[in-house]
Amino acid sequence: MATQDKVQSKKDNPKAGLNMKQTIGAFVGIAALLALFFLGVSHSAKPGADLITEGAKPDQSTYEEKASPLDYEKAILKNYDPGILIEMDGKVQKVFAEPIKGSENVLLNIPAGIESEELKNNQIMLTFVEETPALEEHQMAHVYGRYIGTLEYEGPVGKVEVPAIQVDYLSIHS
Helix, strand or coil: CHHHHHHHHHHHCHHHCCCHHHHHHHHHHHHHHHHHHHHHHHHCCCCEECCCCCCCCCCHHHHHHHCEECCHHHHHCCCCCCCCEEEEEEEEEEECCCCCCCCEEEEEEEECCCCCCCCCEEEEEEEECCCCCCCCCCCEEEEEEEEEEEEEEEECCEEEEEEEEEEEEEEEEC
16 A cells, blocks of 8 residues: 555655656757757768869979878878878779779878888878879879868778879889
8 A cells, every 4th residue: 555655646746757847958958969969960071172273283393392291190180271282102002993083093002100000001092183194003103292182982891081182293113
């Protein structure tokens, strides 16, 4: 009988459950979290790279004087200004049959760096606007180009986003 009295008293006591203010507060909190989630998703930077077609490309001597090595983390996070001069060496991983951007695209592996604990390569998408050299997989290349953003390609396990470089000068090494 004692248990029936406790159940009966909860029904009669309005303070036993959530009151109207608590219910409204919970709904407002949930709505605020959903709004922040959707706002964050809509403002996140999407992959994309605009080709640089205005003006003449810099001379190779300008690259030799002013180009800097690519900082992969800055590039993937888009912390570079588009058009910054980049110099790098890498190994051709893949030549795309259908261009993603420009007239041809090549996936280049560059070393991750000495400070990295993992022995891995970072991938860079090379984009060609003008003539494209005949590149083959596993060739070593020296690249002078301009950072243009990031591009996505379909990898073996889904879409992969990588930094994109518009190539101005390229030399192939044995």
